[in-house]
Amino acid sequence: MATSSSGGGNGDGDRPWQSYHTVYTNAKAGMDGVDKERVQKIVYEMSKGSKYFENEKRKEATINQKIEDLRAQCVLLTDEQISFYQTVADKRIIDLEASRDLSKTWLHSDMDAFYAAVETLENPSLKGKPLAVGSMSMLCTANYEARKFGVRAAMPGFIARKLCPDLIVVPPNFQKYTYYSELTRKVFSNYDADFIATSLDEAYVNITDICNDKSVSSEQIASELRNTIYEQTGLTCSVGVAPNRLLAKVCSDINKPNGQFILPNDYKAIMTFISSLPIRKVGGIGKVTEHLLRDVLGINTCEQMLQKSAYLCALFSEHSTADIAEALSNDMHEEGLCGRTLTLKLKTSSFEVRTRATSLQTYIHSKEDILAHASKLLKAELPLSLRLMGLRMSQFYDVKPGRHDPMQKTLKNFIIKDASQSTSCSSYSSDQHLRNGANIDPSAAEESCLSKFESGHLMAVCEPEDYQQSNQIAPVKVCRPGNDASGIKDNADECVPQVHADNEGRSNPEESLTNQNGKMLWWIDDYICSVCGAELPQCFIEERQEHSDYHLAEMLQKEESLNNRRGLLQRERPVVSLVGKISPVGDVARKKQKTSKGKFIPIDAFFNRYKKD
Numbered sequence: 091m092a093t094s095s096s097g098g099g100n101g102d103g104d105r106p107w108q109s110y111h112t113v114y115t116n117a118k119a120g121m122d123g124v125d126k127e128r129v130q131k132i133v134y135e136m137s138k139g140s141k142y143f144e145n146e147k148r149k150e151a152t153i154n155q156k157i158e159d160l161r162a163q164c165v166l167l168t169d170e171q172i173s174f175y176q177t178v179a180d181k182r183i184i185d186l187e188a189s190r191d192l193s194k195t196w197l198h199s200d201m202d203a204f205y206a207a208v209e210t211l212e213n214p215s216l217k218g219k220p221l222a223v224g225s226m227s228m229l230c231t232a233n234y235e236a237r238k239f240g241v242r243a244a245m246p247g248f249i250a251r252k253l254c255p256d257l258i259v260v261p262p263n264f265q266k267y268t269y270y271s272e273l274t275r276k277v278f279s280n281y282d283a284d285f286i287a288t289s290l291d292e293a294y295v296n297i298t299d300i301c302n303d304k305s306v307s308s309e310q311i312a313s314e315l316r317n318t319i320y321e322q323t324g325l326t327c328s329v330g331v332a333p334n335r336l337l338a339k340v341c342s343d344i345n346k347p348n349g350q351f352i353l354p355n356d357y358k359a360i361m362t363f364i365s366s367l368p369i370r371k372v373g374g375i376g377k378v379t380e381h382l383l384r385d386v387l388g389i390n391t392c393e394q395m396l397q398k399s400a401y402l403c404a405l406f407s408e409h410s411t412a413d414i415a416e417a418l419s420n421d422m423h424e425e426g427l428c429g430r431t432l433t434l435k436l437k438t439s440s441f442e443v444r445t446r447a448t449s450l451q452t453y454i455h456s457k458e459d460i461l462a463h464a465s466k467l468l469k470a471e472l473p474l475s476l477r478l479m480g481l482r483m484s485q486f487y488d489v490k491p492g493r494h495d496p497m498q499k500t501l502k503n504f505i506i507k508d509a510s511q512s513t514s515c516s517s518y519s520s521d522q523h524l525r526n527g528a529n530i531d532p533s534a535a536e537e538s539c540l541s542k543f544e545s546g547h548l549m550a551v552c553e554p555e556d557y558q559q560s561n562q563i564a565p566v567k568v569c570r571p572g573n574d575a576s577g578i579k580d581n582a583d584e585c586v587p588q589v590h591a592d593n594e595g596r597s598n599p600e601e602s603l604t605n606q607n608g609k610m611l612w613w614i615d616d617y618i619c620s621v622c623g624a625e626l627p628q629c630f631i632e633e634r635q636e637h638s639d640y641h642l643a644e645m646l647q648k649e650e651s652l653n654n655r656r657g658l659l660q661r662e663r664p665v666v667s668l669v670g671k672i673s674p675v676g677d678v679a680r681k682k683q684k685t686s687k688g689k690f691i692p693i694d695a696f697f698n699r700y701k702k703d
């Protein structure tokens with residue numbers, strides 16, 4: 091498994107668990123003092139040999155390959171290239187500095203151990219005891235007492251019990267959580283009628299006006315809001331205050347639980363704060379990105395990101411807005427075209443498709459012009475959590491001699507770029523990200539030009555999807571361009587996702603995962619798992635991936651044990667057909683039976699093991 095430069099060991103020899111860090115994380119509040127080695131060892135021992143473990147190993151192998159590739163790219167960079175990328179990075183930083191806005195005051199509120207706190211509120215006998223909400227298969231959260239043992243959300247309950255034998259696990263009750271969430275939202279609305287709730291327990295509140303109107307400090311408002319939430323619900327929350335939402339969210343985690351942290355609207359204070367900030371604390375940088383940046387470039391803090399900005403640009407800015415604009419501009423140049431209608435197509439992480447167009451006074455074709463107008467369209471949509479972004483040009487003027495009727499033109503180079511990317515980019519919902527127009531996700535490594543069609547317009551699409559890091563195959567979009575008179579037909583709506591199976595016949599879990607009860611996994615209302623009911627809003631990017639992976643592993647284990655049982659039964663009673671009884675995974679199971687050697691311990695064996703222990 092992965093070799094980590096700062097993991098304290100290489101995972102070889104007599105301490106193989108040291109490299110088993112995909113499952114282990116102490117990134118949550120309240121986990122700083124956890125005995126990392128003990129947790130890693132237990133997690134390793136309990137999952138070793140399982141399909142879940144194999145899946146984790148595959149993920150690690152993908153990341154390691156990426157690390158190797160990126161290191162190789164680094165070595166090949168010449169001095170000229172590095173100085174070129176330094177100029178690019180410096181310019182980007184200057185642009186960002188120019189767009190800095192310190193006039194707003196945002197508050198981010200995050201309930202403490204939310205589900206566990208609600209359960210304790212309703213059953214005070216749980217107070218002070220290590221508690222988790224979820225099941226033996228998967229935990230939704232753990233209270234702070236349990237976190238000291240390394241127990242955390244998105245961890246299988248049977249492993250958590252091993253870490254903390256006294257752990258109480260209660261099943262989730264979403265009605266209760268929704269009820270308390272509503273109470274908190276009433277409080278937020280008193281401070282900002284347009285507050286933004288991003289999950290049941292998190293919200294962004296713009297307190298600029300209320301601070302001005304009441305002539306009170308943001309610190310006072312933060313304390314008052316926390317007290318009111320406590321009075322209204324009996325629950326505690328933690329709050330962060332900063333000039334933008336991204337920073338406010340970072341701040342709310344600093345003094346968890348039941349605390350607050352105020353970052354003043356002051357340039358120096360912000361720069362000091364950010365410079366030592368571990369990159370993992372920034373929304374959108376999850377453990378995969380953290381791992382890549384650390385192992386490839388030795389980056390641990392935001393300041394180090396600035397120091398290595400040339401390398402970041404050189405290695406990771408492949409799919410930025412500038413690239414899409416450039417691709418479109420190049421194609422127009424090739425065709426000898428100028429266009430007057432620019433359309434921006436967005437697919438949000440909740441699969442909402444938005445199309446925004448602008449008709450310009452003049453015909454344009456340069457990447458700078460395209461970028462300038464595209465940025466305006468994009469900024470009007472912020473904040474945004476993106477899955478797909480595309481630019482389309484229409485209303486052409488033909489600058490090549492001998493062609494005069496733009497609408498009769500046959501165009502080519504309908505470009506689809508399928509960028510299989512990590513979750514940390516695809517749902518990176520900060521204004522900075524989009525204002526930047528850049529994709530800083532290091533796992534954005536692949537790009538393939540899949541299709542070129544004859545079309546009435548030119549289009550370039552950048553599609554961040556989150557399949558890459560778990561070694562899954564992204565669905566390929568097959569787009570059939572329309573031919574309406576305006577040339578701005580909504581082509582992307584005609585994109586048909588085709589799920590590709592990987593070499594084990596397995597397809598993307600979020601697309602097609604079916605568990606043993608025949609349930610498909612998808613996110614109801616975009617946050618409730620259709621298989622087990624766990625709630626994971628969009629912003630829990632990696633947790634959602636883990637969650638899908640876990641169900642996938644669970645399903646595979648079930649298949650495996652069904653196969654084993656079926657194999658036994660078939661040996662005992664060879665004439666009995668079991669296929670009908672084993673649906674809905676019968677077909678898959680039958681196929682897999684050929685390759686399965688029964689070497690994996692079924693997940694139910696873990697449950698039995700846990701009971702014995």
Ligand code: DCP
Nearest residue numbers: 119201202203204205230231243244291625633
């Ligand atoms: N949740 C979940 N599965 C996860 C993560 C979270 O079901 N993998 C649910 C349960 C949590 C709630 O969302 O109680 C809020 O998530 P947080 O990350 O805010 O975690 P907590 O509120 O539990 O703890 P804290 O915010 O104090 O760290």
Ligand code: MG
Nearest residue numbers: 200201202291
């Ligand atoms: Mg919380």
